[in-house]
Amino acid sequence: MEEIKRLLLEEKATLLLGIQGKTDKQNKIVSDIGDAIDSSVEEQERELDLLLQDRNQARLIGIEEALKRMELDDFGxxxxxxxxxxxxxxxxxxxxxxxxxxxxxxxxxxxxxxxxxxxxxxxxxxxxx
Ligand SMILES: [Zn+2]
Incomplete structure (x- = not known):
């Protein structure tokens, strides 16, 4: 079970990094938006990012629930x-x-x-x- 816990903790860390990175990128896009020539492409990219972020966040919640269940010995x-x-x-x-x-x-x-x-x-x- 330790093995699975480590797997979950690793994925959690990766997801957190990913979400953090995306947020930084989004802030950058917002500040650059003034001189964006092809803003529709950026808009699409941003929506894609948000979609991805939603999915990562859902996954993160799932992982945290699984870790909680592990602590309660209710996992697996x-x-x-x-x-x-x-x-x-x-x-x-x-x-x-x-x-x-x-x-x-x-x-x-x-x-x-x-x-x-x-x-x-x-x-x-x-x-x-
Ligand atoms: Zn069954």
Whole structure:
């Protein structure tokens, strides 16, 4: 479990650095905006950065939650069935909340739902079970 904790702490540090770096860059763009010739490109870049930052922040929150669960000794159990999630799986996807079995069931049902909505199936069919 120490191994996974270290993995999470490392990724947390990387994300924090990334978020910090992006913020600096954004401040710079704002101060340079006056003489920006191709401002629409910069605008797009900035939106992309913000999007990326949102994702990093969400990931960071996930990591912090995982670390908290580790402290409470509530880490590495499947939310669905309560079984231990394999260490191999945790190393690959440390933020997962489901064991491989439940995950594949979930993914299959999501796929099925997508297929339903693509076929413009009414939601009645899905909620009626
Ligand atoms: Zn499970």
């Amino acid at each position: 159990y499947c939310d669905e069935c309560g079984e231990n999630i394999s260490k191999k799986r945790l190393l690959a996807v440390p933020l997962t909340r489901m064991c491989i079995n439940c995950q594949s069931i979930e993914e299959r049902s999501k796929l099925a739902q997508n297929a339903f909505s693509r076929a413009d199936y009414t939601s009645q069919v899905l909620t009626d079970e």
